[in-house]
Amino acid sequence: MGIRIGDIEVVAPVFLAPMSGVTDLSFRKIVRKQGPELVFSEMIASREFLKTESLSVRKFNTNFVEDYPLAVQLAGWDPEDMALAAKINEDRGATFIDINMGCPAKKVVKRYAGSALMQDLNLAKKIIQSVIKAVNVPVTLKMRTGWNLDHRNAPELALIAEREGVQMITVHGRTRCQLYKGVADWPFIAQVKGAVKIPVIANGDIRTIYDAKECLELSKADGVMIGRGSYGRPWFLNQITKFLETGKIQEAPSLDEQKLVLIEHLDYMLTHYGFQDGAKLARKHIAWYTKGLPSSGEARQKIFATNSLSALITEVNDLYSIATEKMAA
Template sequence: MRIGGYELVNNLALAPMAGVTDLPFRLLCRRMGAGIAAGEMLTCDVRLWHTEKSRRRMDHSGEPEPRVVQIAGGDPEMMAEAAQRNVDAGAQIIDINMGCPAKKVCNKAAGSALMRDEPLVQAILEAVVKAVNVPVTLKMRTGWDPEHRNGLNIARMAEAIGVQALAVHGRTRACMYQGNAEYETIRAIKQSVSIPIFANGDIDSGAKAKHVLEQTGVDGLMIGRSAQGRPWIFHEILAALNGEFFAAPSIATVRDIMLAHLRDLHAFYGEEAGVRVARKHIDWYAKSRASAPALRQAVMQATDATTQLDRVQAYFNALEEAPEESLSSAA
């Protein structure tokens, strides 16, 4: 699978998620089998890039190619400037966000709110494609609401302008993350354009990945929330697509993955902030486990990195002595 001049190692992508897909998590998911991973959504207002939060979002140090920066906004000129500045800083693919359903984004006429205004979509796509000499991709939803599924129109428009790949979440903006993703619209988009298409939404297992690929005929799959606490889902899906057996990671393996991830978060954010950020990842790693509340209580009380790591290690060491609580329950 190719995006512009970049040949991906496979057809699995990590979806950009604000507050989740920071550099440590992207690197982890790439090690776990993701073929490409976009950074967290970055505002197109360059005046806001001088905060510590934005600087971290723009950090792609040590990241394997291609380095993908996602930008969001509703002003064509500002989007073009943001794209060019990121390319100057080392971005190799610029992804445009028209998929985020969050109110704080949509209220600023950005994210999936843009799908209500196709002339503005066209102006933004044309401005960004013209501004940079790297591939431009687009992440969008199937439409604004179930009565206005205009994803097909926008996909055709994007291809004509020069966008080189699309990721389509199988919900409208109005659906947020509720209900089930639908793939008929994604299938129609794939049949109508020739550029690579990623299907996104509710792909949470190897079996579901095979089903979505068969139903839609898309080129690739984009995994978002299902990777939270389960970064090995990319290995699981690759095994399923290749007809291979996937052995769920042992408790010891999960412990080691988790501890390495936490150490990377502590190093990336600094100890105090890293401990805070790590809490949500710990919660995801332990979700659905009978003893998860005990871990949550112990870890949430930890205020330094050493204590947090020690308590996580102790939790998983204890689980090794309780084989009846299988890791499949956490999946």
């Protein structure tokens, strides 16, 4: 069931995707509580990371003993910056260094970082070589299928990466130009799998347990990576792992259990960021956890208006009590 990445065995073939603004330490902790799946950090811009002890560092202020195993994802266009940032993160305790060659954001690709590197395989190779030379931990790479539908060169980039010593490839089954439109092409990922011997992880649009199974079948990948499907349900990854292991569906937690997970998640966030910033950052998570619950829209506004942890928890409790009553009626 597990996957060997370099000399490290990860126990489940289901990974939490790197997601800026989502997979911070609090979210990683709450996902880890549900099961043993490998988690990725948010993308860290290597140049900013080296230049300043500001936001990306504060957001990435982690405890590597507790936050283990962790793939730290770096983005950048300068091989030296990338190597230095990789080395610092290795020294701090990163289990893996993941190189981002998939980010489609304009501000990233205009500097020839993220998915733009799929248009410049020479620079991509230099970055890979430089990072691999700098660290001893396994280096992994996340990419898209290519820049656009006429240039889907993920198999070529994967082969270059493997030859340089990259130990695992993740492919989001869309091109850069597709951004998040259309659907992820799981069968195309099989071409990447066919090109290399290292593990390949398939990513994109896995929203149900059955999607995960179908994606594995079509992509022939060694594992799956889950991004948006984990919003408001950090237990989803472990449900997939259990299903792949046993063929049996593990039900989602009861509403009451879900509430406790949310409260714990909020506690992590407010402790890490302080009430003011934490409550603001937590809004989207609260909305995801409670989406579709009866009367939740109104109750969420009350939650967002609170100014202390105890008031916030009272309102969360109220939201779930009202929802439970309405669902039982």
